[in-house]
Amino acid sequence: MLNPFSAKQRARVRAFFGKPANVILVVFCAVLCVLTLYPLILLFLETITVHAGKEVRATKLAVDAFSTYSLQQIFATSKYNYSQLTFYEPLLNTLAVALTASFIAILFGGAVAWLITRTNLKYKKFISSVFVFPYMMPAWTLATFWQTFFKNVNVGAGTSNGIMASVFGVFMPEWFVYGYFPISLVLGLHYAPFAYILIGGILRNMDANLEEAATILKTPRWRTMLRITLPIVKPALLSTLLLVFASSMSAYSVPVFLGSPVRYYVLSTKMMSLINNYPGQGYIIAAVMIVFGVTILAINQKITGSRKSYTTVTGKSSQISLVNLRRFNRPIAIVLTIVMIMVAVVPLITFALESVIIKAGDYSLSNMTLDFWIGTNLNYLDQGDSTGILLSAKVMKALGFSLLLAITCSVVAGTSGVLVGYGIVKRRNSKLATIVSNLSFFPYLMPSLAFGAIYLAMSTRIPGLQGFVVLALIGSVKYLPFASRSGVNAMLQLSGEIEEAAVIVGVPWYKRMLRILFPIQKSSFLSGYLLPMVSCMRELSLFVLLVPTSNTLLTTMLMQYSEKGWAQFGNAINLMIIIVVLLVNFAVNKLTGASIDKGVGG
Numbered sequence: 001m002l003n004p005f006s007a008k009q010r011a012r013v014r015a016f017f018g019k020p021a022n023v024i025l026v027v028f029c030a031v032l033c034v035l036t037l038y039p040l041i042l043l044f045l046e047t048i049t050v051h052a053g054k055e056v057r058a059t060k061l062a063v064d065a066f067s068t069y070s071l072q073q074i075f076a077t078s079k080y081n082y083s084q085l086t087f088y089e090p091l092l093n094t095l096a097v098a099l100t101a102s103f104i105a106i107l108f109g110g111a112v113a114w115l116i117t118r119t120n121l122k123y124k125k126f127i128s129s130v131f132v133f134p135y136m137m138p139a140w141t142l143a144t145f146w147q148t149f150f151k152n153v154n155v156g157a158g159t160s161n162g163i164m165a166s167v168f169g170v171f172m173p174e175w176f177v178y179g180y181f182p183i184s185l186v187l188g189l190h191y192a193p194f195a196y197i198l199i200g201g202i203l204r205n206m207d208a209n210l211e212e213a214a215t216i217l218k219t220p221r222w223r224t225m226l227r228i229t230l231p232i233v234k235p236a237l238l239s240t241l242l243l244v245f246a247s248s249m250s251a252y253s254v255p256v257f258l259g260s261p262v263r264y265y266v267l268s269t270k271m272m273s274l275i276n277n278y279p280g281q282g283y284i285i286a287a288v289m290i291v292f293g294v295t296i297l298a299i300n301q302k303i304t305g306s307r308k309s310y311t312t313v314t315g316k317s318s319q320i321s322l323v324n325l326r327r328f329n330r331p332i333a334i335v336l337t338i339v340m341i342m343v344a345v346v347p348l349i350t351f352a353l354e355s356v357i358i359k360a361g362d363y364s365l366s367n368m369t370l371d372f373w374i375g376t377n378l379n380y381l382d383q384g385d386s387t388g389i390l391l392s393a394k395v396m397k398a399l400g401f402s403l404l405l406a407i408t409c410s411v412v413a414g415t416s417g418v419l420v421g422y423g424i425v426k427r428r429n430s431k432l433a434t435i436v437s438n439l440s441f442f443p444y445l446m447p448s449l450a451f452g453a454i455y456l457a458m459s460t461r462i463p464g465l466q467g468f469v470v471l472a473l474i475g476s477v478k479y480l481p482f483a484s485r486s487g488v489n490a491m492l493q494l495s496g497e498i499e500e501a502a503v504i505v506g507v508p509w510y511k512r513m514l515r516i517l518f519p520i521q522k523s524s525f526l527s528g529y530l531l532p533m534v535s536c537m538r539e540l541s542l543f544v545l546l547v548p549t550s551n552t553l554l555t556t557m558l559m560q561y562s563e564k565g566w567a568q569f570g571n572a573i574n575l576m577i578i579i580v581v582l583l584v585n586f587a588v589n590k591l592t593g594a595s596i597d598k599g600v601g602g
Contacts, residue, residue, distance in 0.1 A: 020509045021426035024419050025436050032439035035477050039454040040290070046283040046457045047071065054277050070280030086270065087285065094266040097184050097255070098248035104188025105244045106237060109195025112336065117203040118229075119323040122333040126340075133344035135193035136585050137578055138538035138555070140253035142186045144562070144574055145347035147257055148354055150177045156261030160360035160567075163350065167363060178262040186254050189343055191244045202236040203229075221323065246296040250289055250447025252541040257562065268449045268541070275453065275545065286453035294445045348578065355572035372568040389572045394551055399576070402554045405468070406536035406584075409475035413483040414529030416476070421487020421528075422513070437488075444481040448541035451478060456545045467548050478542055479532035486528030494520065530587070538581050 016022050050056060050065045059069045077083045115121045116128055134142060152165035155174040164170050175181055214224040230237075252268040259269060267285050275282035325332060356368045371378055375388040389395040420440050427433040443451065455474045459465040465473070494517065502512045518525055540555040547553060550560035554577050561570035 019426075021423045022432070024423035025427060025432045028416070028420055028423065029432065029436050029439065032436065032442070035473070036439060036442045039458045042457050042461070043283055043290075043454045044287060047280055047287055049280060051279040055280055070278065070284055073278070074281050074284045086274070086281070090265040090267050090270040090285075091288075093180065093264065094249055094268075096180060097187065097266060098245045100180075100184035101187035101191060101248040102241050102244040104185060105191040105195045106199075106240055108188065109192035109197075109240070110199045110233075110237065112192075113196045113200030113203055114229075115332065115336070117200055119325050120329065121325060121336075122329055123337055127333070127336050130340040130344050131196055132193040133340075134190055136534075137581060138253070138540070139187075139190050139251065140257055140540065140558075141347055141574070141578060142190055142343065143182075143254040143257040144571070145350055146182050146186055147177070148350055148567075148571070150182075152177070157565075162361075163353075163363070166361040174262060178258055179264040182258045183255050183264070183266075186258065187248045187251055190254070191247060194244060194247075195240045198236045198240050199233055202233045242296050242299060246293050246447075249292055249296075250449060250541070252449045252544070253559075256559070268447070271449060271453065272544070275456070283453060283457060286447075286450040289447045289450040290445075293447050293450070297445050348575065351571045351575040351578070355568050355575060357568065360567060372572050385569065389569060389576065395554075395557070395573065395576075398551055398554050398557050399580075401468075401552060402537060403580075405471055405475060405553070406533045408472045409479055409536045410529045410533035412472065412476035413479040413532040414525070416480055417483025417485075417487040417528040418490075418513075418518070418525055419487070420480075420484040421489075421491045422517075424484075424488055425491035437484075440484040441481045443478050446478075448478065448539070449545070452542050452545040459546070470546050471543055471552075474542060474546065475532070475536050475539070479535055482531045482535070483528035486531070487525065490525055490528075491517075530584070534581060534584050537584060538577060 017026075047070060048066050048068060050059050050061045050063060050067050050069065052063050055067075055069065056063060059065075059067050061067055073082065074087045075083055112127070112131055116124055121127070147162070149163050150165075150172045151160070151162040152171045153161055154171055155177045161171075164172060214228055250268060251266075252272070255264070255266045255269050256272070259265065265273070267289055271282045271285040271289070274285065353363070355372050356370060357363060358367050358369055358371075369375070371388055373388045374390050376386075376391065378386050378388070385392045385394055420436060424433045424437050446454070452474065455465075455470055459470050498516060498520070499512055502516055507515075538555065540559065543553060544556055544559070547556050550556045554573055558570055558573045558577065561567075561573065
């Protein structure tokens with residue numbers, strides 16, 4: 001039999017695959033196509049596929065037949081205002097919430113970044129450290145705190161009074177407790193640290209010569225701010241606006257806690273309500289969210305990739321003239337400190353308090369107990385479990401499953417990130433490296449809930465892709481962008497001569513990785529392992545569609561308890577999740593030496 005390849009071609013192939021970087025890139029190119037592009041194609045096919053149940057009865061077609069029924073229902077059904085209520089109204093709500101949250105995050109985060117880097121504000125170190133605290137905690141933390149603090153019998157389900165109504169006798173109106181305002185505010189406060197980190201980093205490292213020149217020429221401070229400082233930070237502002245907008249559009253946990261009680265729907269919560277009975281319509285909303293996410297982040301890439309340069313030719317000035325706040329210094333510092341305590345510390349105290357009261361709304365010592373934590377024989381409560389959460393086999397099983405899932409995702413994503421980083425850097429500027437780099441970043445463009453919908457569609461067609469397997473797979477793929485970027489950055493810092501010396505003396509590739517490259521960049525590589533673990537422990541949106549039961553993970557168990565009104569158990573589990581996440585964050589900082597606010601100052 002004739003060999004279709006010439007000896008020269010075979011030698012070229014052997015030489016190509018003789019380099020570990022090429023093997024890594026080819027393998028990951030194939031794997032990532034299967035795990036990212038194939039599910040995406042499958043999702044779009046699901047939007048025009050008839051599913052079992054109500055869709056079969058409505059269309060009178062066989063299961064898996066192609067039909068535009070779902071598209072017509074979502075986009076063009078005027079009967080009972082179906083399209084208006086199902087798609088267009090949630091879309092407008094989503095856009096309104098995302099825009100408002102983006103502006104709150106930029107105004108609050110940007111203002112604090114300017115105060116920390118450009119003024120003589122007091123208590124900088126404390127404010128800088130505590131400001132990033134909400135970003136480290138799960139997104140729903142502030143939402144459940146808001147609900148617990150401001151709820152009352154006059155709004156929403158109206159089952160009990162919160163702290164404000166019980167202790168102070170103040171009954172807040174419905175628009176303040178639920179709906180557009182609290183969702184936008186909570187998301188804005190949650191993403192404000194993100195804006196603070198991005199804008200603060202630019203302000204701290206920017207060339208101060210132009211500002212110094214303006215000061216020498218006695219230019220008013222407000223004019224310097226408008227004509228010099230703002231143009232310099234404009235790329236960071238636009239980038240923050242777009243990224244916070246994209247994240248807010250895909251948020252699920254905050255709208256479900258603060259919107260569902262008054263039927264205020266956004267795209268993510270409407271998708272969840274449709275996915276069981278009308279899967280085709282749910283997948284269409286997921287596709288719309290993906291299109292928005294990809295478009296927004298493509299615009300961001302365009303802006304940050306082709307922006308004008310505002311730097312000067314000269315070196316950076318070491319003399320930054322801080323604005324003297326004079327008599328406003330202490331009042332501003334005190335107000336910021338109070339806000340930080342309210343946003344970062346009071347929620348934890350509130351969750352602890354709400355987890356020990358027997359009767360909701362009564363905060364007297366006689367109404368407090370530790371039964372919800374360490375109690376036994378709690379059947380009389382008719383809620384949650386028969387034992388406290390620390391003695392509950394169900395809760396401990398969910399905690400163990402959550403930790404196992406987080407560790408699995410971190411090991412798979414972290415190891416893949418190291419290998420992808422090695423391959424991309426060793427073959428940088430090649431087409432294959434560019435393709436793998438883009439594919440590894442692609443999951444970041446996907447809203448978490450929509451990404452979960454993609455894998456839900458895939459799991460219905462592939463046997464064995466259920467339970468822990470699909471959760472570990474989607475978690476590893478979703479968090480790969482963090483790990484791969486960490487791996488790329490770590491490898492870029494290493495000189496090629498280090499590995500070349502080992503190659504000359506015949507050290508095998510795996511030993512070069514384990515004995516030379518990994519130890520040198522241990523802290524950078526470890527962050528690629530630990531960051532996915534932190535993210536996975538607090539994740540809800542990504543897994544909520546895929547868990548076999550609501551008791552599988554701590555986050556889904558918390559949502560179940562919240563929906564059923566089991567407030568004490570829910571608050572106890574919420575506090576447990578936060579403590580675990582903060583402990584893992586603390587471990588990340590200690591092991592890697594990284595701090596989320598490092599580089600901003602204080």
